[in-house]
Amino acid sequence: MILRRDHIAGLAFVAAGGLIYALSGDLPWGSLGMPGAGMMPKLVLGMMIVFGLILMMRGGTSPPLVETDWSDVGHALCVIIAAALATALYTTLGFVLTMSLMLFGLTAAIERKPPLRALAFSVGTALFTYFLFSSLLKSPMPPSPIGFF
């Protein structure tokens, strides 16, 4: 049997639906006259599982999984790691330091741009954005631990 895209997608939704259903055990169903907090989520989960099963069953017409182009996954992974690191450091290091580091990492390390140009772009952009939001748009940004920026 050829493993196809919709088989995997349907299975993922059925599994996720089943798992969340198991986590919903303490939510009361209530009655039709007085629906509880669990009625709607459980109904929707039921729908998700049913649609997931239909997708799996009709998956024979979808493209084989091996035909899916995953060539961009490495780039996507690098980008998401850089963004996750920036998120983790955002309130600790402050806006300017964190964003300068993230922009520099993405342009110099991932996109292989000349380091000096990438540094000027990163620091310049982060500083400009900081002033734009903090001073002009009056939208406070997280400050750095050294007090400045």
Add this chain to the structure above:
Amino acid sequence: MEATLDSLLLGFSVAFRPDVLLYAFLGCLVGTLVGMLPGIGPLAGISILLPVTYGLDATKAIVMLAGIYYGSQYGGSTTSILMRIPGEAASVMTCIDGYAMAQKGRAGAALCIAAVGSFIAGTFGVVLLTVVAPPLAGFALRFGPPEYTALLVLGLIFLAYMSSTSLVRTLLMASFGLLLGMIGIDVLTGHFRYSFDIPELGDGIGIVPVAVGLFGLGEILSTPSSTVTAKVVSPRLIELLPTREEWRQSAMPIARGSLLGFLIGIVPGSAHIISSFLSYALEKRVSKTPEEFGNGAVAGVAGPESANNAASTGAFVPMLALGLPTGPVTAVLMAALLIHGVPPGPSLVSEHPDVFWGFIASMYVGNLMLLALNLPLVGLFVSVLRIPYAYLYPLIIMFCIIGVYEVNHSVVDVWIMLIMGVVGYGLRKFGFDPAPLVLGLVIAPIFEMSLRQSLIMSNGSWTIFFNINERPIAASLLGVCAVLLVLAVLSLIRSRKDWRNKLAEAEGSEAVNQ
């Protein structure tokens, strides 16, 4: 009609205030840029800039954000025509004949036809919006919980029916969105649902982190910089005027696209995208020279560009009159109004006439601004496209993080955005359209509340939805749902029959060969 004109005059008195004009201009300018730049669509653009509007009043905020929406429809055509890269999903069809026209040296004419078509369609849409929305809002005042439940069910089924992907996939996405929308405290009983002891999840998952993650970050993750080329054709101002023959060829497609786009815009779904596809198909069908399509047909630019602009205006009808979003963009715009303490819906016209009519009047002005921006300044905009994507996408990620963080000053929201970015990337890989997910997330609280209220009202009897004597509107709406479902099942059976026929034919031919 006289009352409508008086109200419209009130709207123009608001829209012509210098501060409102400034924000309309900013919205149109940013919208044009958002539409042009690959990797950032109107939804991500509006979501990112939503926090910037917190310091503004409701009128200026909605005028600016709506300007981004319809401005992006104008801007999307520029990259499609000059680079063959749709800056925005609704401009995909413009790529085909727009770029072909550019290759023939008619880039300026294609840009002019796209801009004029967008202007005519946008203005036509606003005129219809002016006429249709207020009476619809008056009618919607008769709606109670059962009617809203039925309307939302109809919206979901219509969305699935109209969706570019399959019915099951769309309903699956909508279910996923509904489930996400149920995270947080249940307002009727006080139960915490799926919050996993994270206090920030008690208030539920916001639209902004989900929308920015799915459409902003998700798009960037699926677009490696190596695949984006910046080969730009830059037309001179003198080349912008189409010939008399090109004007003649574009007149009827603009008229058809405007009407078709507005009608599709009213129904739920990614209307501006669907409308451009349908308009292209329609123009090809009615054309006396269909072989020109794909080789620089003027109608292939004029029709879809007009349709997507009229659709983006049409989408405001249910949002303003019924308080129901028809797609993720109108959902975020609704959230913007709610943040400013202005609930969209039937009472908007009567309780906040300055916001309602000011917004509508600003769209007339905004369309004029966009025409002025998109024609003489096209050379300036084109220079923005020369920014290498390797520098552009890190900037977009930075603005995604700022935009999401600034809504609640919560890092949890940024984490949600990152997770949704990965989810969006995965969904694209598996051929899912994430738009119904956002729609499900937005309507989940309204849907759950109205369904539960209806059941409480009827003491647990489902007949409250079907009783034609007591609830004719709800029963009629559910009747339409049933018709749509039957049609969908019939088409499914027909396709299965086709499949069986093909298999039988294949088996038959195999038997003959043996």
